[in-house]
Amino acid sequence: MLEIEIDGKQLAVEDGSTVMDAATQAGVYIPHFCYHKKLSIAASCRMCLVQVEKAPKPLPACATPVTAGMKVWTRSEAAIKAQKGVMEFLLINHPLDCPICDQGGECQLQDIAVGYGGVTSRYQEEKRVVFNKNLGPLVSTDMTRCINCTRCVRFTTEIAGEMELGQAFRGEHAEIMPFIEKTVDSELSGNIIDLCPVGALTSKPFRFSARTWEMSRRRAVSPHDSLGANLIVQTKHDVVMRVLPYENEELNECWLSDKDRFSYEGLNSDERLTTPQIKQGGEWKAVDWQTALEFVANGLAGVARDHGGEAIGALASPHATVEELFLLQKLTRGLGSGNVDFRLRQSDFRADAARAGAPWLGMKVAEVGELNRLLVIGSFLRKDNPLLAQRVRQAARRGLHVSVVGPTADDWLLPVRQRALVAPSAMVDSLGQIVVALAAEKGAEVDALLRDRLPAQAGDEARAIAASLASGRKVAVWLSNLAVQDRRAAELQQLANEIARLCGGRAGVIGEAANSVGGYLAAALPSAGGLDARGMLEQARKAYVVLGAEPDLDFANPALTRAALGTAQLVVALSAFDAESLREVADVMLPVAPFAETSGTFVNCEGRAQSFVAVARPQGDTRPAWKVLRVLGNLLALPGFDYQDSEAVRDEALAGDIATRLDNRVGEIAPFAVVPATCERVTDVPIHFADPLVRRAPALARSRDAAAPVARASAATLAALGVEAGARVRLAQEGGRVDLAIVADDGVAAGCVRVPAAHPATAGLGAMSGAISVERI
Amino acid sequence: MLSQESLQQIDREVAKYPPEQKQSAVMAALRIAQVEKGWLANETIEFVANYLGMPPIAAYEVASFYNMYDLQPVGRHKITVCTNLPCALSGGVHAAEYLKEKLGIDFNETTPDGLFTLKEGECMGACGDAPVLLHNNHRMCSWMTKERIDQLLAELGGK
Amino acid sequence: MILAGCDGDRSWRLQDYLARGGYAALKKIVAEKIPQETIIAELKTSVLRGRGGAGFPTGLKWSFMPRSFPGDKYLACNSDEGEPGTFKDRDILRYNPHSVIEGMAIAAYAMGAARGYNYIHGEIFEIYQRFEEALEEARAAQLIGQNILGSDFSFELFAHHGYGAYICGEETALLESIEGKKGQPRFKPPFPASYGLYGKPTTINNTETFASVPFIMNMGGEGFLNLGKPNNGGMKLFSVSGHVNRPGNYEVPMGTPFAELLEMAGGMRGGRKLKAVIPGGSSAPVVPAGIMMDCTMDYDSISKAGSMLGSGAVIVMDETTCMVKALERLSYFYFEESCGQCTPCREGTGWLYRVVHRIEHGLGRPDDLDLLNSVTANIMGRTICALGDAASMPVQSFVKHFGDEFMYHIENKKCLVPPEVQYAGSQIYVSPSC
């Protein structure tokens, strides 16, 4: 610690701090533009100049290290003079267009200029004009306003991991730009809007729609991935106008993924379902809530009466809230059915009987930065969980070694030290080899449950991964979406646990959705003897309740789902959207509130329960789903449906200490008969199609990440299949076929074809994992 | 995209730097590419960036920062005259004026036959030899009296 | 010294350098395993001050390199000579490149650096090619490379060619440029001695500084110091340009009277009257004739006259020079060459140029001189690198010493120097000796 003085205040700061750090600690504000606590130090705007004892010149606070006994004045005559001088320079070429600038009211330049700018400009020469750039559908530019602080450039390079912006030319001609004709395609691109201290980079979807002071702002939690990013939602007349990050150092820091930030546009989609509807004689008819609810209650009661409660199945989205999931399972069980599930894209449920608790990340999100070894299994990390990927990227800069097992080698924009690029069906073997190598390395015994199932020998890749993990101080082993959705997910979990145990690390599951942990805690799971998500569809039920999901896009096997729902006697859909695939199979559609229009709770991957309130009034006749389910419970005269508010539901659902209910361990797993396939499907869920809300956000739909799907296979696999790169092919699986273009991608494991799910173009296919055939057309 | 010979030259430059610092060779690689292509089109810059495993915009930053790269097509002969003060004191500006008159173009223009482009240069570190000019970046011509300018242009195929 | 006995065609060859006694110092050091401290101490005794402009004592700079740093340390030679008026490094590389190579090898030995780069100014491609050839010769003779002269001392040396950016002469911009980036200076601290090329400890010296090292090793620090005057050791190359009869490089002892140097350069062209001199490269403050004629050419004397010895570029201007026009050209240079990174320089250099340009074109305003002084005050000392100061000092000194001429322009919308006289000294002029 060093003793120093700032503006007469004595304080002790850590060695290696800068004057800016010290000032922050002392609660002293020093004006600045280029400095940002999450970015490298540029020290180029010179706004933070301060006076330092014995220094002949003013020094930039952001870059000047403190020394023992240093005396700093941030508001002395010399300091103010320097700051005003810089302010004048910043303004000489800055347009005076605040009245028409979207940044107006939240502009650092404007704010600081009020304090430091002169009254009139001494600069009488012509001002610089800079041409605007096309950065894509999300970020709008007014480059003449740019003050060259390079925050956006440093963000793309350092945080997003790929230099998509640069400062070209030099001197007064310096311009921030992407490489000619390129856009900024990072899944984190929207953060440059927040970082830009002036109005040079603003939100394209939001552009000119409201002024900051006209909007009310409330906190919320992102309903998308499992990180649980904290949001500020801004509304005007009950319409969500904009979403910004609410800084939470332990989760999203000051960032948001583009999905978190721009999905709100889907709230105003034309496809919103705003009135209850009943299908009569093949025709949809809008009805009032009373009619609809009675129809549903009578229908469900009738099926239970005629066919027994187990003829009813309830399928809910993992993006539903704890309250919704809890009431749905309570309702289902009340009707005498144990068939409830929220894990719609999973296909292996063998672990259910042997689980010690809810699968979770196994650590706090904030602890990711401390890891020094990490094995990620079956992941599209950047797209599965962009901000977690960002944390891993930062940790990798500080020395974290990342190893990967899985069927794809997408660029995560971070160094991957070891990679086993294997088909999904070979992941179990691959992990088994790592267990073998690790046990040998550590001279340890393998868990008795696994001993007989392991491969005899470990290959080079497995040994390299094992060696990396064995040398770790803080190790984690994560299963990501593709692993969790795999046909042998249970064994993958078991093996991941064993790897973690052998190297003294922690096993974790990243989790697909905002409430992947919460669903377990809310008991939205099959009862003993009940059917899981797959069982309910394979053994078709007479009646289904579907909450927040679309049959063709949100399930592990769209063909199977459509078939099962299509033949049911009654399908009740609770949905915010009037989706075509729901119209086809449902008998009644109830408009329930999406994100922002309901209160609720999500439990994120680290087991943190985050509750939120509604920030906007539900559109049309939409009602919060928890209220709809409560009324249904009442109509069906089920006990325990007298909640006053959603908090009461939550308190019952999450009673007790959550931490004690999180546990990744699994016991014995029944063996799985592997049917060899000549060609295996590898399935990703494209980031901007993952859930019903985001896939209706128009700006995101124009992003690079929302490009039309193509099939991908390595050049060698293409040759073996006898198809040419770029050709159109017919992909067929049990249950369906689609035609798609196929491209060469050596980042796909041999013998595999990568075909995205969750997209209308591939919804005609079957299971997300397993055999697929490819034929030239 | 680039000839085998250029690629070999680039490889030689890459070898000057530690293996994980290929980007260090970008200035040389752009120079070599420009010599082959005459100027640096975006595709050329992107090719060089990919060849060295660096982001294209980082290569573009370099190409647009240093004066001697041409991001626009230039004539077969680019003539850059130093007009900085020390040269100006010994006729640098006059030499430039003479060239403008002879070629019938201003700075940053190219003759209609595509033969000559004239540029104004900054100090070339040869002030004692003023007036000085550069021919196609790599050949320095000193003491450029009117007669010597006439000679040079004749040699290069002008009037 | 460095250029003594060197001429056009052959002096740059290894054979010739060896014949002049070249590489004797390196051979001796390697053969006798002379301790690193001894070499640095010798340099300190010589009071060799950096020839790149700042005049920092070289021995002291070398002693900053961390001794026990594990891993690579680097050396960089600054041959980016772009300071208007300076053209000495080009001649050193052209006529005596091996003196630089030897100097760098000795430096590498003294500081434990394993690799070095010579950053060569973009516009002198032919010199870069020649230097590459000289490197080949030295490598073939085992004077650089692995196990130099059969010892366990290794030093790899390469040439890096610039491509037209004055700012790369600034040492940290130079490092960025070697790293394959834009030449934008880094904020210091950390200094290159702790965080330099690729983040490793690095020492940067000017070409002439390195070239002086073998001579110091041969004649001893004391001997070198005595060539010049106390605190200003050795000989120095002065690049004399402008209105003199024989522009060129003159290597003279430190402390030589300016008048003598002017005489060596053939005196004033056409017998015209000296008006002003910029004694240390375009960034140095201009000095009116009267004051200059009393100076000796060394750091201390020039500094007393209110200017800097800088890189030793002496720009001589006679009475036919319009000072407004001269400053306009210099201001344009700094405006064009600002790297664009920090606000005061990026915005301020353009402002300065535009105001001077306006004055020169008869659009000046009465308060423009105050404005220039105030804008320069806002730039100076507030930028990342010294280019901000370099752009400001000419403006301040021109306005200070030749304010009347500026006011005349503003009031009369024309030059104080009568048009018929103007440029008389600046016609295309080729020294008879060339």
Ligand SMILES: Cc1cc2nc3c(=O)[nH]c(=O)nc-3n(C[C@H](O)[C@H](O)[C@H](O)COP(=O)(O)O)c2cc1C
């Ligand atoms: C804008 C600017 C330009 C410079 N140009 C040069 C140059 O062309 N050559 C040079 O040797 N030093 C130049 N310098 C000085 C270098 O930064 C550095 O001080 C020098 O190379 C150190 O070598 P020395 O100690 O041997 O003088 C420049 C400095 C600045 C701020």
Ligand code: SF4
């Ligand atoms: S002073 Fe000028 S040249 Fe130096 S870093 Fe700042 S902007 Fe760049």
Ligand code: FES
């Ligand atoms: S905030 Fe310190 S220089 Fe920009």
